Amino acid sequence: MPTWETLGPVKLAQADALAALADLSPETIDALIIDPPYCAGGFTEGGRTAAKGMGVTGFDWFQGDNMTTPGLVWLLRNVAIEAHRVLADRGSLLVFCDWRMVPMLAPALESSGLRWRNMVVWDKQSPGQGFGGFRAQHEIILHFVKGAAARLTFGVGNVIAAKRVTPKYKNHPTEKPGDVLTALIRATTPEGGTVADVFCGGGSLGAAAIATGRRAILSDASATHVASARGRLAFDPTRLYES
Numbered sequence: 580m581p582t583w584e585t586l587g588p589v590k591l592a593q594a595d596a597l598a599a600l601a602d603l604s605p606e607t608i609d610a611l612i613i614d615p616p617y618c619a620g621g622f623t624e625g626g627r628t629a630a631k632g633m634g635v636t637g638f639d640w641f642q643g644d645n646m647t648t649p650g651l652v653w654l655l656r657n658v659a660i661e662a663h664r665v666l667a668d669r670g671s672l673l674v675f676c677d678w679r680m681v682p683m684l685a686p687a688l689e690s691s692g693l694r695w696r697n698m699v700v701w702d703k704q705s706p707g708q709g710f711g712g713f714r715a716q717h718e719i720i721l722h723f724v725k726g727a728a729a730r731l732t733f734g735v736g737n738v739i740a741a742k743r744v745t746p747k748y749k750n751h752p753t754e755k756p757g758d759v760l761t762a763l764i765r766a767t768t769p770e771g772g773t774v775a776d777v778f779c780g781g782g783s784l785g786a787a788a789i790a791t792g793r794r795a796i797l798s799d800a801s802a803t804h805v806a807s808a809r810g811r812l813a814f815d816p817t818r819l820y821e822s
């Protein structure tokens with residue numbers, strides 16, 4: 580059972596995502612906003628499981644990114660089933676994912692009973708590394724809803740423009756920008772509401788929750804990341820993001 584610590588409006592624990600969710604009470608979360616491992620490190624299943632040594636040894640910070648596609652689908656379908664239980668009526672599940680995973684993940688998440696409502700794009704405003712062709716400039720966020728319709732609290736376009744977090748300011752190697760997270764929180768939760776992230780990395784969703792006047796429940800399987808989230812939220816909660 581996870582041990583939760585309280586840091587102002589944030590609760591934080593080191594735990595597997597499913598164990599953390601199992602510890603939450605029914606219908607208590609307004610939005611579960613998760614950024615799980617992308618499993619995008621290889622072009623084939625073999626390449627992915629061997630991908631760049633990620634998560635194999637000494638890569639605690641990238642834990643899980645060498646899962647196979649069925650492994651990720653299995654994990655996230657179970658996360659979605661728990662999401663259906665812990666979300667308040669009309670609450671939202673928002674899932675960051677690699678575009679290659681959308682055809683597999685969307686039906687698996689939908690099979691939990693949540694309704695697929697939208698596909699939000701994070702526009703990074705400049706292309707990533709590479710030569711020629713369509714260099715990656717966006718990431719996908721799948722939006723699912725519990726009940727007939729989402730409780731949408733603030734209007735925002737489904738393309739959110741925000742620069743990547745500058746490496747020297749990163750609290751986590753794959754940190755998501757505060758501008759994207761605050762937009763997702765404002766669009767789907769009321770002021771004073773509660774958001775959760777059970778793949779919280781360096782705690783970026785907690786900082787975004789504090790900045791928008793929400794409460795946050797955060798957990799991550801990695802002790803290293805939980806320590807860095809604790810550091811960020813305990814000592815400098817206002818450091819939302821610098822880009």
Ligand SMILES: C[S@@+](CC[C@H](N)C(=O)[O-])C[C@H]1O[C@@H](n2cnc3c(N)ncnc32)[C@H](O)[C@@H]1O
Pocket residue numbers: 594595596597614615616617639640641642643750751753754755777778779780781782783784798799800801804
């Ligand atoms: C993409 S990163 C999240 C980064 C985070 N959004 C941020 O801005 O710092 C994914 C996280 O999932 C965690 N993780 C991987 N498998 C997990 C599992 N089964 N349960 C909980 N956390 C897990 C990893 O330790 C990693 O920190």
